Amino acid sequence: MRRSPIETQSTVQERAILVTVEMKAKEQPEEAVQHSLEELRSLAETAGVETVETVVQYRDSIDAAWYIGKGKVEEIRMLKEMHEANVIIFNQELSGAQVRNLESAIDAKIIDRTQLILDIFAQRAKTREGKLQVELAQLQYLLPRLAGHYKNLSRLGGGIGTRGPGETQLETDRRHIQRRIRDLKEQIEEVKRHRQLHRTKRRRSGVTQLALVGYTNAGKSTLLNRLTKADVLAEDNLFATLDPTSRRLTLPNGLDLVLTDTVGFIQNLPHDLVAAFRATLEEVNEADIILHVVDSSSPMRDQQMAVVEEVLAELGAQGKDRIVIFNKIDLLTPEEQDTLIAKDPWMRISAYSDEDLERVVQYLQDRLEEEEHLYRIPIIRGDLIAKIYRIGGVVRQEEEEAEAESILLRVSARSSILAQVARELEDYRVE
Ligand SMILES: Nc1nc2c(ncn2[C@@H]2O[C@H](COP(=O)(O)OP(=O)(O)O)[C@@H](O)[C@H]2O)c(=O)[nH]1
Ligand SMILES: [Mg+2]
Structure with missing residues (x-):
C-alpha cells in the first residue's frame, strides 16, 4: 500500500500496537525502555491514536528484512487480531523495504517513529512556514524510501535486462520530488525574509491565550483536559471555531481563557525534523502566557527545561509572561519536591490532584x-x-x-x- 506523504491520518480513530526494539549490547535499564515507550504512547495520543498494546523485543542485531524477528512478526499479527488494532507503530526508524514486508505480513498500517512525528507536525502546522517546513521534512523522509515502493511493480513488468515500468516511474517521481524540495527551500527562505520585515502580533480573538509547552509526556494534554473538563460540552460561537487542540477555560471570576496544547518537545528528535518542529511551535508567539509544563519525575528534567527555554528564546518568546508548572510531583518524595525551583514564577503540582488544579486556576486568575x-x-x-x-x-x-x-x-x-x-x-x- 502506498501512502502519500502529504496525507494526514487521525480523523478515523486508530488503535495502535507500539513496538520497540532494544539492542542487548546497549544494556538499557528497564526503566529507560519503559520511559521511551511512554513517550511513544504520548506521541501516539497526540496524533489521535489510542495505544492498545506494547511489545518490547531485545535483539543482538536488526533483521534486514523484518527489523524484528520472524516469530515476533507472527506474535504482533496475532495481537493485532486480538485487539482489533489497525496500526503498528515502531519506536525506531524503518527502511522502505521493512515497512513493505511488515505491512503485508501483519496486514496493518506500519508507521515508524519519524513518520508518526511527521504526521503530528502535519496536523498541527498552522503558519505558512510551518506547513512548508513539514512538507519539506516529509519529502526528505520519503525520498530514500521511494525505491521500496516500486520493487514489486518492476518485478512484474519488463523482461530480463529491461527496465520495468515501475523503475521508470521511480525515476520520474524522484526527479519530481527533488524539484519540489528545491522549490520548498526557496519558498521557506522567502517566508523567513518576510517574517523579519513585519512581525506583527496576530490575535485569533480578543480572548486571553495560554499556551502549554513542554516535552511530550510532561502532562500537557492531561492538564488541558482536566483543567477544562467542565467546559468541553459548552458550545458557543466564539469557541466553536477553535481547533481541537484548544479549549476554553472559564475562571471563577468569569474571565474566559483559551488554553492551547502545543506539539510537545521530543527526546532524540531526528535531526531533519528540527526545523519543522520549531515552525509548528511558532504559535506560542500569539500566547499571552506560556505555561511550561515539566515532568518533574524525569531523570532528564533539568536538560529538558533548558532545551525548552532555549527554543522559546529562539522563537522570540523569551520576554513573554511565563509560568513553570512542575507536574507529577506525586511521583516524588517531599525532599525531592523541595529541589524543584525555576527562574520564572513556578508551581509544583500533580495533574491528578483536584486541589492542585484549583491552585493553578486561582493562580492564573490572580495573575490576570x-x-x-x-x-x-x-x-x-x-x-x-x-x-x-x-x-x-x-x-x-x-x-x-x-x-x-x-x-x-x-x-x-x-x-x-x-x-x-x-x-x-x-x-x-x-x-
Ligand atoms: N503520576 C502522574 N502522572 C501524570 C501526571 N500528569 C500526567 N501524567 C501521566 O503522564 C503521561 C503523559 O501525559 P500526557 O498528558 O499525555 O503528556 P503530554 O505528552 O505532555 O500531553 C500519561 O500517562 C499521564 O496519565 C501527574 O501529575 N502524575
Ligand atoms: Mg499530549
Missing part, C-alpha cells in the same frame, strides 16, 4: 487580574513613559497644567504585566 494605578512621571523620564506604552496596558493621560514638568498617567493592565515595571514606577505612584 486587572490593576489600575495613577503615576506622576517627570517628563525627563521619557524612557519610562515609553516603557509603559510598550507593555501595552491601557494608558490615559490626565489633564494637567500646561507647563508641568511631569505628566499624570492612568495605567490599567494585568498584574503580571505591571509587575515588569512595578519596581521602577514605585516612586512615581500616586494611587
Whole structure:
C-alpha cells in the first residue's frame, strides 16, 4: 500500500500496537525502555491514536528484512487480531523495504517513529512556514524510501535486462520530488525574509491565550483536559471555531481563557525534523502566557527545561509572561519536591490532584487580574513613559497644567504585566 506523504491520518480513530526494539549490547535499564515507550504512547495520543498494546523485543542485531524477528512478526499479527488494532507503530526508524514486508505480513498500517512525528507536525502546522517546513521534512523522509515502493511493480513488468515500468516511474517521481524540495527551500527562505520585515502580533480573538509547552509526556494534554473538563460540552460561537487542540477555560471570576496544547518537545528528535518542529511551535508567539509544563519525575528534567527555554528564546518568546508548572510531583518524595525551583514564577503540582488544579486556576486568575494605578512621571523620564506604552496596558493621560514638568498617567493592565515595571514606577505612584 502506498501512502502519500502529504496525507494526514487521525480523523478515523486508530488503535495502535507500539513496538520497540532494544539492542542487548546497549544494556538499557528497564526503566529507560519503559520511559521511551511512554513517550511513544504520548506521541501516539497526540496524533489521535489510542495505544492498545506494547511489545518490547531485545535483539543482538536488526533483521534486514523484518527489523524484528520472524516469530515476533507472527506474535504482533496475532495481537493485532486480538485487539482489533489497525496500526503498528515502531519506536525506531524503518527502511522502505521493512515497512513493505511488515505491512503485508501483519496486514496493518506500519508507521515508524519519524513518520508518526511527521504526521503530528502535519496536523498541527498552522503558519505558512510551518506547513512548508513539514512538507519539506516529509519529502526528505520519503525520498530514500521511494525505491521500496516500486520493487514489486518492476518485478512484474519488463523482461530480463529491461527496465520495468515501475523503475521508470521511480525515476520520474524522484526527479519530481527533488524539484519540489528545491522549490520548498526557496519558498521557506522567502517566508523567513518576510517574517523579519513585519512581525506583527496576530490575535485569533480578543480572548486571553495560554499556551502549554513542554516535552511530550510532561502532562500537557492531561492538564488541558482536566483543567477544562467542565467546559468541553459548552458550545458557543466564539469557541466553536477553535481547533481541537484548544479549549476554553472559564475562571471563577468569569474571565474566559483559551488554553492551547502545543506539539510537545521530543527526546532524540531526528535531526531533519528540527526545523519543522520549531515552525509548528511558532504559535506560542500569539500566547499571552506560556505555561511550561515539566515532568518533574524525569531523570532528564533539568536538560529538558533548558532545551525548552532555549527554543522559546529562539522563537522570540523569551520576554513573554511565563509560568513553570512542575507536574507529577506525586511521583516524588517531599525532599525531592523541595529541589524543584525555576527562574520564572513556578508551581509544583500533580495533574491528578483536584486541589492542585484549583491552585493553578486561582493562580492564573490572580495573575490576570486587572490593576489600575495613577503615576506622576517627570517628563525627563521619557524612557519610562515609553516603557509603559510598550507593555501595552491601557494608558490615559490626565489633564494637567500646561507647563508641568511631569505628566499624570492612568495605567490599567494585568498584574503580571505591571509587575515588569512595578519596581521602577514605585516612586512615581500616586494611587
Ligand atoms: N503520576 C502522574 N502522572 C501524570 C501526571 N500528569 C500526567 N501524567 C501521566 O503522564 C503521561 C503523559 O501525559 P500526557 O498528558 O499525555 O503528556 P503530554 O505528552 O505532555 O500531553 C500519561 O500517562 C499521564 O496519565 C501527574 O501529575 N502524575
Ligand atoms: Mg499530549
